Amino acid sequence: MAMPRDGRRTLAAVIAAIGVTLALVPLYPVYAVPEFWSALGGGVLLGSLAAAVGARWRLGPLRVTTVAVGAYFAAGGALVLREGSLFGAVPTLDVLKALALGLIQVWKDMLTAATPVSGMEALLIAPYALGILGGAAAGSITLRSRRPQWGALPAGVLLLVAITLGTYTAFMPAVLGAVLAALLTAWALYAVRSGGAGNLALGEVPRGNRHVMAAATLALALGGGMAAGALVPLPTDRTVLRDAVVPPLDAHDLASPLTSFRQFTTGGESLKLFSVEGLPPGAAIRLATLDQYDGIVYRVANNGSAGAGQFSRVGRKITTTAEGDQATYSVTIDQLTGVWMPDAGYLDALELGDGTLADRRASLNYNPGTGTAVMVGGVLQGDQYTAEAIIPKTPDDATLAAARVSAMTLPTPQNVPEIVATLATQFTAGASTPWEQLKAIESKLHTAGFFSHGLDGQARSRAGHTSERISTLLEGTQMVGDDEQYAVAMALMARQLGIPARVVMGFRQDHPASAGATTITGADVHAWVEVPFDHVGWVSFNPTPPTDQVPKQEVPQHQQKPQPQVQQPPPPVVPPVELPPAPPVKEASDGSAPTDLAGLWAALRWTGAGIGLLSLLLAPAALAAWLRWRRRRARKAASRAPDRISGGWSELVDLVVDHGADVPAGATRREEATLLAEHFPREAIAPLASRADHAAFGTGQPSDAEIAAYWADVETAGQRIRRAVGWRRRLAARYFARSAMRDVRLRASRIPLPRITNLSLKKAKNQ
Numbered sequence: 001m002a003m004p005r006d007g008r009r010t011l012a013a014v015i016a017a018i019g020v021t022l023a024l025v026p027l028y029p030v031y032a033v034p035e036f037w038s039a040l041g042g043g044v045l046l047g048s049l050a051a052a053v054g055a056r057w058r059l060g061p062l063r064v065t066t067v068a069v070g071a072y073f074a075a076g077g078a079l080v081l082r083e084g085s086l087f088g089a090v091p092t093l094d095v096l097k098a099l100a101l102g103l104i105q106v107w108k109d110m111l112t113a114a115t116p117v118s119g120m121e122a123l124l125i126a127p128y129a130l131g132i133l134g135g136a137a138a139g140s141i142t143l144r145s146r147r148p149q150w151g152a153l154p155a156g157v158l159l160l161v162a163i164t165l166g167t168y169t170a171f172m173p174a175v176l177g178a179v180l181a182a183l184l185t186a187w188a189l190y191a192v193r194s195g196g197a198g199n200l201a202l203g204e205v206p207r208g209n210r211h212v213m214a215a216a217t218l219a220l221a222l223g224g225g226m227a228a229g230a231l232v233p234l235p236t237d238r239t240v241l242r243d244a245v246v247p248p249l250d251a252h253d254l255a256s257p258l259t260s261f262r263q264f265t266t267g268g269e270s271l272k273l274f275s276v277e278g279l280p281p282g283a284a285i286r287l288a289t290l291d292q293y294d295g296i297v298y299r300v301a302n303n304g305s306a307g308a309g310q311f312s313r314v315g316r317k318i319t320t321t322a323e324g325d326q327a328t329y330s331v332t333i334d335q336l337t338g339v340w341m342p343d344a345g346y347l348d349a350l351e352l353g354d355g356t357l358a359d360r361r362a363s364l365n366y367n368p369g370t371g372t373a374v375m376v377g378g379v380l381q382g383d384q385y386t387a388e389a390i391i392p393k394t395p396d397d398a399t400l401a402a403a404r405v406s407a408m409t410l411p412t413p414q415n416v417p418e419i420v421a422t423l424a425t426q427f428t429a430g431a432s433t434p435w436e437q438l439k440a441i442e443s444k445l446h447t448a449g450f451f452s453h454g455l456d457g458q459a460r461s462r463a464g465h466t467s468e469r470i471s472t473l474l475e476g477t478q479m480v481g482d483d484e485q486y487a488v489a490m491a492l493m494a495r496q497l498g499i500p501a502r503v504v505m506g507f508r509q510d511h512p513a514s515a516g517a518t519t520i521t522g523a524d525v526h527a528w529v530e531v532p533f534d535h536v537g538w539v540s541f542n543p544t545p546p547t548d549q550v551p552k553q554e555v556p557q558h559q560q561k562p563q564p565q566v567q568q569p570p571p572p573v574v575p576p577v578e579l580p581p582a583p584p585v586k587e588a589s590d591g592s593a594p595t596d597l598a599g600l601w602a603a604l605r606w607t608g609a610g611i612g613l614l615s616l617l618l619a620p621a622a623l624a625a626w627l628r629w630r631r632r633r634a635r636k637a638a639s640r641a642p643d644r645i646s647g648g649w650s651e652l653v654d655l656v657v658d659h660g661a662d663v664p665a666g667a668t669r670r671e672e673a674t675l676l677a678e679h680f681p682r683e684a685i686a687p688l689a690s691r692a693d694h695a696a697f698g699t700g701q702p703s704d705a706e707i708a709a710y711w712a713d714v715e716t717a718g719q720r721i722r723r724a725v726g727w728r729r730r731l732a733a734r735y736f737a738r739s740a741m742r743d744v745r746l747r748a749s750r751i752p753l754p755r756i757t758n759l760s761l762k763k764a765k766n767q
Contacts, residue, residue, distance in 0.1 A: 013142045016151045017048045020134035022179060023159035027127050029167045032116035032317060035124060042079040043128040046071040047135020055143040068136045072129065073099055080124045098122060103129060107165075109362070113313035115167050120315045120361060126165070134158045254374065256299040257288045257340055258505050261484040262463040264525040265453045271522035273336040273507075276344075278329035283344045283391050284508050284540070285520065289370035289530070291502040293495075295415025295467040298488055298503050302367070307408035307500055307532070309369020313362065314350065320368055322346035322537065324392040332517070333383040341373040342507065342520070345389035353384035370502075392537050400539060405434045406532035408500040416492050417471040424493035434499050438531060438541060441493050445486050445543035449479035450551040459551040480551050483527035483544045490529045490543040501531050504540070624737035628654075636711070641702050645695040648707075648714045649688060654739035655718045656680075659729050669693055680724055683717055 021044050028036055050071055054064035076099040077085030077092070084095045091099070102125035110123045117123050134154045142151035264271065276285065291308050292301040301308040324345065331342060347366060350373070352358045363376035375383075395403075427444045428437040454461035461480045462469060465488040473485045487503050494501035507524040530538040631654075635647025653672055657663055661679050663672055673689035691710060695702045702710075722730055 009143055009148060012148055012151065013048065013051070013139050016138035016142045016155065017044050017135055019152065019155040020044050020047075020131065020138050020158060023155045024127055024130055024134065024162050025172075026159070026162040026166045027130075030110060030115050030117060030165070031124065031127075033118045035121065036127060039079050039124040039128040040131050042075060043131025044135040045131075046075055047132040047137075048139040050132070050136045051139025051143060054140060061140075064136060064140060068132055072132055076125075076128070080128050081121055083121060099125065109313070110165065113315065115319065116315060116317045117313075118315040118317040120313075122362075123315075130158060130161065254300065254339060256290060256297050257338060258290060258298050258465065258484060258488075258503065258527065260338075261482075261505065261525065261527065262453065264522040265482070266455065267522035269521045269523045272334045273520050273522065273524075274334050274342060275332045275517040275519045276329055276342075277517040278327070279344055279518070280325070280327050280391055283327070284504075284506055284526075284528075285342045285344050286371055286504055286506040287340050287342050288505050289367075289372050289502055290505065291370070292411040293413040293416070293488070293492065295413075298465060298491075300370075300372075301411045303411065305409045306369065307410045307502070309367040311365040311367045311374060314364060314366040315361075316351055317349050318347045318366060318368065320346045320348050320390060322371075322390040322392060324390045326388065327391050328386065328388050330384065330386040333379045333381055334519075335381065336379060339374050339376060339378050341375050341379060341385075343371065343373055343387055343389065345391040346371045347373070347387055347389050349388040351386045353386070355382065355384075356380060357383040357385065395536055395539070400533060400536065401433070401435050403435070403533040403536050405499055406534050408532050410495075410500050410502065413492055413495050415467045416496065417467050417474070419471055419474045420489065420492045421496040423474055424496045427493070428497065434497075434531075437497055438494060438499065441490050442529075442541045442543045445479070445490055446545055449481070449486060449543075449545045449549070451482060451545045451547050451549050452480050452551060453482050478551050483525075486544040487527040487529050490541065494529070494531065499531060501529055502538075504528055504530055621734045624734065627737050641704075641707060642695045642698075644707050645692050645702055645710050648711045649692040652676075652685070652688065652714050652717060655721060657739040658733040658737060659721065659725050660732070660738075680721055683720055683724075685717065688713060688717065 021040060024040055024044075027040075047068055050064055050068040053059065053067055059067070073091065073096055077095045078089040081091070081095045081098055082088045084098070085091050102122055106123055106125045106129075109120075110117060110126055113120065113123065137154040138151045141154070142148045145151070264273075279285070288300065290298040290300060292299050302310055304310040322345070326348075327345060329344065336342070346368065350364070350366070352361055352364070357375075357380070360375065360377065365374045365376065366372070367374075424441065428440045431437040431440045450459065452459040452461035454463065459480055461482065462472070463484065465484050469485060470489055470492065473479055473481050473489060491501040491503050505525070505527045507520050508526045509518065509520070509524050526542075526544070529541040529543065531541065532538050632651060635651060636644060638644045638647055649669060653663055653676070656676055656679065661676065663675060667675070669689040669692055670686075673686045676685045677683075688710075695706075695710075
């Protein structure tokens with residue numbers, strides 16, 4: 001028994017919905033969370049139901065779209081934004097607002113966020129909205145079109161969209177391709193069977209063999225697709241849309257925390273920055289990784305290279321390639337300020353605590369290449385987050401001595417003092433490998449230098465790491481400084497030797513960590529150097545001298561014993577110099593010099609003449625503008641509403657007359673509109689005349705809104721007319737108000753004149 005036509009269309013609609021779902025599956029690697037499937041499946045189901053409602057009640061495209069949009073907002077709380085909805089399902093005003101704005105913002109946000117974007121439930125709006133759109137389009141075409149096979153088009157388009165918005169890694173391409181091909185083939189079989197092309201495909205086949213052919217076709221499509229996916233290698237240079245999107249955060253513009261190094265040390269143990277719990281003993285806490293030096297400050301390059309990395313928005317799960325020990329720790333912010341978030345190792349997951357920090361997840365950015373996190377807008381006291389991280393293992397010296405330095409590309413340092421290269425060569429004399437050179441520089445700075453923060457009771461040590469400060473450190477009789485200067489000096493020396501190096505500012509505790517939460521203070525701030533090695537990763541170097549290695553006291557120079565002073569004889573008396581007599585001064589007759597005002601009067605005369613000439617030139621334009629303004633105000637303030645609309649039409653006619661058109665007096669509005677249309681055929685002038693006639697001769701009274709709308713249309717038409725004429729016409733219209741003279745002639749023609757008759761002539765003679 002053959003399936004009814006409606007049954008075939010219903011089955012085709014179900015296959016279409018499944019095809020749309022499979023077409024959007026390539027978006028899964030972007031999210032990699034179970035909530036993706038509920039958002040996608042719910043969206044496709046809602047779109048298909050909207051299409052079914054439209055087909056059942058014969059709704060037009062606009063009404064079907066309205067149904068789909070209503071379903072989008074009604075179910076968005078349950079399928080996407082559960083945390084902000086009542087009972088996890090009922091959308092609130094904030095949820096509705098987020099759903100509305102998400103349709104515009106989600107595309108940029110998902111392309112600029114690091115994948116997977118778990119934890120950012122607002123980004124699930126993308127598969128949810130695409131599912132509704134695809135389900136409604138494919139279902140409507142399948143259920144209502146004369147050619148239901150065209151319902152495959154939305155699935156194909158959405159497949160391209162999903163691939164473009166996806167990641168570089170394909171998600172089961174062979175399986176998805178084969179299943180999708182099989183479904184579309186089955187869909188085509190049922191679609192063509194309903195008539196038309198179906199007779200050509202299966203009309204000649206006996207009914208008993210049609211099912212065999214259909215099954216064989218499906219098996220061929222499924223097997224061929226999976227075999228092709230297994231045999232044909234996938235391209236390695238897959239291009240997606242996120243390649244062309246620049247992340248919104250530019251960390252190069254953020255202030256380098258290394259410039260505030262002395263502010264931490266000045267606070268000392270009294271400055272409680274944050275507390276950390278669960279961190280393995282000896283693990284360093286990273287605040288910022290700095291890899292670009294310009295002679296003034298060491299800052300973040302963020303250029304996307306292998307050494308500098310790039311910041312991007314992240315969710316709960318973070319992709320990392322680091323190797324080491326897994327650790328889970330929590331951080332609670334106390335007095336720490338700024339945008340940099342302290343973390344240890346390389347993050348694998350980051351769970352933000354409840355409160356304002358969770359609400360600011362969209363501002364969280366992470367650089368997996370440098371292991372640093374940034375909260376745009378800054379961290380606040382009380383912020384808490386839990387991190388899962390990979391803590392790299394520290395290899396022994398033998399392993400590092402045999403390893404090679406990685407060929408990382410970092411920005412070239414600028415304005416480096418010459419003493420840096422000179423001492424780098426001296427310190428590494430005799431070292432044959434990069435490892436030996438690095439250890440030689442570290443050892444020399446560590447042993448020959450002296451430590452001082454420049455605090456009260458310590459040796460003088462200026463803050464900063466500018467080119468001048470590094471020169472002072474290395475050229476002085478004694479090297480005096482702290483982590484800020486020594487770390488920068490070693491990093492610059494390594495760079496002069498061609499070794500990639502970067503400076504890390506963070507925190508290290510010199511005392512063993514306690515069992516519970518450990519408080520990190522300003523006394524724990526440190527800076528060190530990192531260098532990459534093949535198959536090992538970034539290795540830390542600490543060139544800063546020990547804190548108890550203080551500068552030596554300066555030995556005062558021997559001074560000569562002062563001799564007793566001998567009183568010197570007074571200098572000889574010098575006679576005063578006689579000056580020549582001053583020449584006599586000729587006194588004025590009135591006791592004062594006369595003032596010459598001729599130049600001032602000449603300037604005033606020329607200025608007055610210029611102002612008068614300018615006023616004379618601008619007077620006609622000013623008079624014409626005043627006449628137009630007075631006439632326009634009178635028309636807009638007419639007592640009767642129809643007269644105000646008629647005044648708008650008269651305003652347009654006067655504008656055309658001022659710009660050179662001849663409009664005969666006594667013509668009706670329709671006649672005037674016909675004449676104006678000949679001069680300006682592109683402007684819709686006739687409807688304005690009809691509206692004015694309707695207001696003047698109609699039964700009702702136009703409202704204030706209608707009057708304002710009419711005047712707005714008149715002003716728009718006037719602006720277009722001004723742009724249509726040449727500049728000479730516009731200039732002449734400003735100076736000569738032809739319409740004003742036309743109004744005078746019209747008023748003069750309406751003045752009643754006395755009729756001259758024979759009787760009036762006789763009376764005049766008698767008088």
